[in-house]
Amino acid sequence: MKKAGTGHLYLRGKTYWLEYVVDGKRFRQTLGTTKKAEARSKADEILAPYRAAGEADRLAIIASRIKTAKTKATTGGAVAIADAWRTFEALDTETRPDPGPATLKQYIGQWNAFASWLQEDAPAIKTLAGVREAHAKRFIEHLKGRGYAVGRVNQYKIFLRMFFRCMGIVGAVAENPFQNVKTQKAIQNSRQTFTAEEMRRIIESADGELKTLFFVGAGTGLRLADACSLMWGSTDLVRRLIELIPNKTAHLGEKAKIKIGIPRELAEHLSALPRRGPYVMPGLAAEYTGGKSADVSNRIQAHLKACGIQTVKPGTGKGTEKRAIVLKGFHSFRHTYVSMNADAGTPQATMTKLVGHGNAQMTMRYLHPTDRMVLQAADALPALLEGPKVEKVPAPEIMAPAAEVRALVETLTTKNVAKVRAQLLKMLEG
Template identity: 25%
Template sequence: MGRAKGSGYIFKKGKVFYLQTKVNGQTKVISLRTGNRLEAERKVQQMIVPAIEAKTKEEFALYVTQARKLVSSNSLTLAEAWDKYLKSPKRRETCSKTEANHKTRFERFKTWLAKAHPGVQTIAQVSDSVTSEYAGVLWEEGLTAKTFNDHIMALRLVFKTLAREAGISENPFGSHNIEKKAEEHQTRRELSETELLNILAAPDSPELHLMNKDEMKVLLHLGAWGGLRLKDAALLKWDTVNMDMGQISVVPSKTRRNKRPVIIPLHPALKAELEKARDWDNGSGYILPMVAERYGRNPAGIVKDIGRIFRHTGIATTAKSEKYSRRKLNVAVAGFHSLRHSFVSFCAKKGIPMAIVQSLVGHGNPAMTRHYTHIGTESARQAIAALPTLTSKSLDIKQSRSKLINSLIEKLNEQDEETLRKAAILFKIDF
């Protein structure tokens, strides 16, 4: 796409194209806010070239008016951006907790921006260099890779959702500008059978002071024998349980978008605890009404009590991180999620097929990967070990046997030949 003579020239600096032109005799450099050459050319043709080529004042005034309309589409302010985001039909559906986290991160960016770049008032004015600077500030604060990535992804989502309304063609928080950090994964450890039994029995101990002890005991059983995540177990309802069929059918909160229920057969120990839970059914629909109410207003309180249960049985729940230098606090090494990992471990040891366990806990569970990769390796090793050892001597013997059998067959009539072949098959003689 060509440009009219005198309209200036386009050049690329870093990952963004700019237009250098003259306005009233003065050289101006204008960011075209795109890293795509064709898009840059289109912007120049659409907004600048027509004005330069205007032959009359009336024609020039018309182009100015059109340019102002284009500019007005880029005037979505940062102050009104969050409300626009919430009302956008393009906004991805998220849970209230995730949405609150997104808002916190967006407000933090706005606060930093007001101090570092007070002149930036609109979404369209947020450049790649500004967001790169902000990302650098976050990283220098010592955030873990996961926290950093979550922060950037939240802002990337907000800007992506508002892109058309804000008049931006390229997301300044996009991966072209800010790369994802390699995350430091820390999983909860699994429990031995003895440890698990001690944890399940802990709520019965008079020495352990705990809120809603009876309900907490059922909660632990849901994790141990159902492989449920804490949120799903705490908020489980009676309409997901079919005691006659002996199963739970629930859509996990983490994968609720696909609306695919997970069918969990009831372990005898879990079924017995659910029978006891009928005694405190208050009509709310929740199997654990007190736990569900508390989880709704203070999930951290439930997590802390689970930690107390583990520590009561002698299991440490945190440890210093020697591997991850950016972590300022101790890392969690055991907790409710340990029950889920242990569930996978017990399934693997009992020989339950991987596909069945995957249908219960998902493909990405770390324990799933660890145990079934090991089982797959062991199965492959046993299969290879079962293969016959071939040597030149064994091949010579095999060929001699084959020649002998063939010579015998040639001397027999057709009926005897068929009989011999059947016998050879029965005795697994290869000829």
């Protein structure tokens, strides 16, 4: 294992980049120079905190950098392209967004892509203040030329507009070069749903942890990250319930927690599994959280293809000149889960809470599905495997007449929220 604070330089075109590993995660970033000596100096500066003898020394280095970066930015000093990301990152969160780890990683990649392109396209531009709208437009054309979809290009536009806006607030740039670079309307290529027969084929032909993963996806609608990292501590097989905070909304804390009913077939499958640690699927959990999520996704897609399922739009992907447009993948289990519950009559309010989606309607903020409601949703799903058919006992009607609910909601004020919430829950539970 490499010592902390080590990394290596490499060339992309004529520009030096740095690759290093921190806490098991690999990072790459441009150093914005074609000179090796200058690249080494910048690499040493980046890696200095990780080479510190102790935590106190590391924090002292970081604090010194933040102070220097803030002073440079607030005094309107020129910010070099090579120093721009560190300067942006050092801004307080009242000036810039404070994204989660996944979004931050995306931002770093987008900035590095722009900085690297700028070094090749306009090497004379050394500071942020030198970037003009013409550069912004040429960069967007560069992305389109690489075959990026409209939605992905829009992400770059939105990020870079935000980046330069924040740097403008602290005086690093006078004008935002991306201000007039508008986003385009993207055609959404939503994942298609699986048929019940396709789901059975996918699950029955899989084995090991992959079988469990597909079973969990089909029976709960969890996203891939949440399914792979599902823990026994979140899974109550006696009550047939899963309670967890999705990775995507983890920054919201406890208020983002969701509760999902476990279908009987899935509960039986999970009950038969050996418990080798905190994770339901320890191998997949280690792989997915260890930086190999792409390998997991590739195995999933390979299995779907082996099941005779068309996973990408014809004429796109491998062997063509167009980027793959995915039609069906693991996320299709989530779409299928929602669609089948809707067909079975699961109330929309319950579904909103089950899948952890936000909802603008005020009453939805205060409604929480009961155990009976989420189990009704679980039992509404069709059989996931072939076998003896178990006759389902019709679930009791738990929804109040729409007119009564509407009348009650119309009385809602900021002062009687708790009272109305209690009445709504009572009506829903019968």
